[in-house]
Amino acid sequence: MPREVTLRDVATQVGVSPRTVSRVVNDEGGFSEATRQKVLEAVEQLGYQPNMLARGLITRRSGTVGLVGGGMTDPFFPAVAEGIQRKAREAGRTMFFASTDSDPARQADVLKSLWSHAVDGVIVFPALDTIDQLTGYARRGLPVVIVDDQAEAPNLACVSFDLEAGAAMATRHLLDTRRQSLGMIASSLSPPRRRNRERGFLRAMRESGHGASPLEVLRMLPTVEGGEAGMRQLLDRHPEIDGIFAYNDLVAIGAMRAAKSQGRRVPDDVAVVGCDDIDMSSLVTPALTTIRLDRPLLSAEVTQALHDLIEAPGSPRRPVMIPVELVIREST
Amino acid sequence: MPREVTLRDVATQVGVSPRTVSRVVNDEGGFSEATRQKVLEAVEQLGYQPNMLARGLITRRSGTVGLVGGGMTDPFFPAVAEGIQRKAREAGRTMFFASTDSDPARQADVLKSLWSHAVDGVIVFPALDTIDQLTGYARRGLPVVIVDDQAEAPNLACVSFDLEAGAAMATRHLLDTRRQSLGMIASSLSPPRRRNRERGFLRAMRESGHGASPLEVLRMLPTVEGGEAGMRQLLDRHPEIDGIFAYNDLVAIGAMRAAKSQGRRVPDDVAVVGCDDIDMSSLVTPALTTIRLDRPLLSAEVTQALHDLIEAPGSPRRPVMIPVELVIREST
DNA sequence: CTGAAAGCGCTTACAG
């Protein structure tokens, strides 16, 4: 099996020292044009590729970043992951991906392993109540970007969607379209600090001039099945219910299925609003009204924040809040 | 910022040589139980984590693998990626993810960068006609697993779904349910060698006792939009068409939408069969009949193949072919 | 059972 080509091999072939090859390869300057030509020629000819392990050992820059998320099963996530990967590559970094199943212990394992691999930073969709774990790594010197949660620490930045505003928009939209009896199906996986969709829903109800008050906020698994079960419960307990705000689009789709299977028409009898605007949402029948989260923008903000943390460790970072948008389709 | 803890720090604290700490950490044997205890204690106390860059430089095992795919936008892919990541972690490896947009040049870039990072192997969903690129890396010593294509080289293994058989099953199912005039919407992104769905479709038509012959095989982009456009064309040219086999579920969903928008009922007027069984397929109306590809099994086979290639470079590998299954729902 | 020496492939800090 052919041994890998090293800096030495290039140096020997050209007849210069490895140091000179290193200078040319990294474009440090301090070499003649003639030398540059000869070195680059040899690099090309031998197919030399710098060994990032060796380079990283010295420079303390491995050229890698880690993306840590609950998993790919949430249809919201893959496009974000792809966007981050693309942006990272444009900045010359290669991306690790590791899933946590939203389990704090697994997240701890994953971070340990990424730290071992000397990643230059991580982007984390945090598992339940793992802010301390994350600020711990940040304090040890690892640049950390947290999505959809808040924390303060050196080497740490936060990027969030304005989900509270989004939830309020969704709720006002239901009220504006003459829905009287609203319920919400929230997520059983959100700790109190991250229940901003619930806060937005309740706030919009309070602030509405309609004098309406929510029937119930239910917490279910944020899946199609969770949405189905939630909707059945709500219809059972509150037959008068005519509007639902769902934690995400999967839940909303489940809610619509359950409503239909119980003989309720959507939107005529019950209106449903989701959150995320996953691809599926425009394809189901009726097409889902939802809060659109700009995933490419999230990818860009998050990568930028990490980049800043890596390149300018000292500079203070303020939390980024990404505005969201109501997309009205057929389910309301 | 606290410097990273090294083997030396542990050694100093315990009062042994770094070599001894290394032995304990890697569980090589050749140390007393007392030493082991003391070392592990210090490791724990100092929070020592081995630096994989340094280790990899010597052992020529970086403990990383690369997953290279077209992208996350195809809903078939994310679950596979997640499965591979999980299996890789179980084997103690961390996974890079890099997308190619199915572009050979980008795939070349991606492989170059993974090679630079000294990955122990790669799993590739190859871009168009890049078999030579891949066998090239395999010959240079990089373990490569190719999905859904065939090639021969040292350090190379292939894992495929039996899509030809799947297509044939789908087609026979259409014929068995008394469809007479069949068309197929294939993918414009598949090079001839990878058109096994088309081959299966045509073979089943030929072999059927019904004496039927296909109206047309159209090649479109494998997306919902591609499916819509394809269906419109087929209905336009062959108004009698009553059965469609689609390249994948997205195309099938697009085809159903176009059919409905032209006033054709699914399945009464036109039956549609997809391929992949993505999550969405059971949620659309009518629920889609499709060829199910066992994604967890693919993840397992592919990771196993790569593992074998890494651990036993010499041993011959025969291509793995994964059987597929017809799932009958409402669209036929 | 334990350790001193050498070196993986690079870059840093220096000297010329």
Place this chain on the structure above:
DNA sequence: CTGAAAGCGCTTACAG
């Protein structure tokens, strides 16, 4: 403009 020396954090090959 160029190079010799040292060293990043670890393991390999050896000696005791």
